[in-house]
Amino acid sequence: MPTMSSSDLYVLENALDWLQEGVRVALVTVAETWGSAPRPVGSLLAVAEDGRFAGSVSGGCIEEHLVERIDREFPEKPYAASYGVSADEARRFGLPCGGTMVVVVEPIRDAETIARSVAEIRQRRRVCRTLEMGSGVARLAAASADDGFDYDGKLLRNVHGPRWRIVIVGAGHLARYLARMALMLDFVVHVTDPRLEYRAQWDVPEARLLEGMPDDALLALGIDPCTAIITTAHDPKVDDMALLEGLKSDAFYIGALGSPRTSAKRRIRLGLFDLTPEQIDRLHAPAGIPIGSHTPAEIALSMLAEVVAVRSELIAVAKSPSRISAAVGCVG
Structure with missing residues (x-):
C-alpha cells in the first residue's frame, strides 16, 4: 500500500518540482471567506505558468479562471482577488449559497522556503510561512502552539503541517x-x-x-x-x-x-x-x-x-x- 501525502505537502511538493524544472509557479491561498465558501482559509493551490496545477481553493469552482489568468499574465507581485461578491459572480464561479472568498495569488520568488516547508512537513513538523504582500518576501519559522492562519491585507501567515x-x-x-x-x-x-x-x-x-x-x-x-x-x-x-x-x-x-x-x-x-x-x-x-x-x-x-x-x-x-x-x- 503506497504512502499518501497530506494536502499541504502534495501542493508544495508539486510546486517545488516545477520550480526545480525552471518553471515559474504561483501559490494561491484562500485568505478570507464569507457564507458557504467551499474551502477554508489556508487552503492552497499551486499553478505553474504552463497550466499545470495542484490543490484546490474552491472545490473546482474558480480554479479554471485562476489558471487561465496566471497563464495569460504571470503576476510580478502578490495580489488579492475576490470571487462571488456579486450575485453574477456567484453564478459565474459556482460558489454555493452566496458564498464569497478572497484569495491571495503569490508568485514564488525562490524555491528555498518551499523546499524547507516540504522538508519540515515530511518530518511531521509544523512551520509558519509569512508573506509580505508589499514586497513579496516570504519567511519561514517553526510554528508555535499559538500560531494559526492570519491575513490583514499586509501580511499573510499560514501554518503548514500537522497539529x-x-x-x-x-x-x-x-x-x-x-x-x-x-x-x-x-x-x-x-x-x-x-x-x-x-x-x-x-x-x-x-x-x-x-x-x-x-x-x-x-x-x-x-x-x-x-x-x-x-x-x-x-x-x-x-x-x-x-x-x-x-x-x-x-x-x-x-x-x-x-x-x-x-x-x-x-x-x-x-x-x-x-x-x-x-x-x-x-x-x-x-x-x-x-x-x-x-x-x-x-x-x-x-x-x-x-x-x-x-x-x-x-x-x-x-x-x-x-x-x-x-x-x-x-x-x-
Missing part, C-alpha cells in the same frame, strides 16, 4: 489503514502495541511506534486536548490499559473497536476500575459512524469520519465568542 494527533492502540491490519488515512488528514500518528509479533511487522514508518505498555506509552507521550485515541487490538489486555489512561486524560476523542456486545462488556470492565461514569461515557464504542462498513479500509474510514466530526464540533465551539474550550490552542 492534531492520533494514537492508535494495536498495530494490526486495520491500524495500517487508520494510520495512512490519518496521515493524509494531517494528523501526527503514533502507534502503541506491546505484542512483539505485531511490532515486528509494522510498515508505516511515518507513524511512530511508541515504546512500553499502552498505558505507560500514553503517559510518556502526554495526552492533550488535540489528541485522539483509538483502540484496535481486539485484546482487552492491550486495549483496556490504554482506555484506563485515555478516559482520564484531556483527549478530545477516545474510541474503541468492537461490536455493541463487546462494547457493553468493555464498559462493565471499565466500571470496575477508578473511572467515573462520566469518564466512561466519553468512550465512543463501537467507534465510527454507521456507513455499513465491513472491510478494514471501510472501518478505518468510518472511525476517522467520527474523529473528524468530533474535532469539527470542537473547533466550532472554540471559535465561538460565547464559548471557551480547552482545545482553543489546537485551532489553526
Whole structure:
C-alpha cells in the first residue's frame, strides 16, 4: 500500500518540482471567506505558468479562471482577488449559497522556503510561512502552539503541517489503514502495541511506534486536548490499559473497536476500575459512524469520519465568542 501525502505537502511538493524544472509557479491561498465558501482559509493551490496545477481553493469552482489568468499574465507581485461578491459572480464561479472568498495569488520568488516547508512537513513538523504582500518576501519559522492562519491585507501567515494527533492502540491490519488515512488528514500518528509479533511487522514508518505498555506509552507521550485515541487490538489486555489512561486524560476523542456486545462488556470492565461514569461515557464504542462498513479500509474510514466530526464540533465551539474550550490552542 503506497504512502499518501497530506494536502499541504502534495501542493508544495508539486510546486517545488516545477520550480526545480525552471518553471515559474504561483501559490494561491484562500485568505478570507464569507457564507458557504467551499474551502477554508489556508487552503492552497499551486499553478505553474504552463497550466499545470495542484490543490484546490474552491472545490473546482474558480480554479479554471485562476489558471487561465496566471497563464495569460504571470503576476510580478502578490495580489488579492475576490470571487462571488456579486450575485453574477456567484453564478459565474459556482460558489454555493452566496458564498464569497478572497484569495491571495503569490508568485514564488525562490524555491528555498518551499523546499524547507516540504522538508519540515515530511518530518511531521509544523512551520509558519509569512508573506509580505508589499514586497513579496516570504519567511519561514517553526510554528508555535499559538500560531494559526492570519491575513490583514499586509501580511499573510499560514501554518503548514500537522497539529492534531492520533494514537492508535494495536498495530494490526486495520491500524495500517487508520494510520495512512490519518496521515493524509494531517494528523501526527503514533502507534502503541506491546505484542512483539505485531511490532515486528509494522510498515508505516511515518507513524511512530511508541515504546512500553499502552498505558505507560500514553503517559510518556502526554495526552492533550488535540489528541485522539483509538483502540484496535481486539485484546482487552492491550486495549483496556490504554482506555484506563485515555478516559482520564484531556483527549478530545477516545474510541474503541468492537461490536455493541463487546462494547457493553468493555464498559462493565471499565466500571470496575477508578473511572467515573462520566469518564466512561466519553468512550465512543463501537467507534465510527454507521456507513455499513465491513472491510478494514471501510472501518478505518468510518472511525476517522467520527474523529473528524468530533474535532469539527470542537473547533466550532472554540471559535465561538460565547464559548471557551480547552482545545482553543489546537485551532489553526
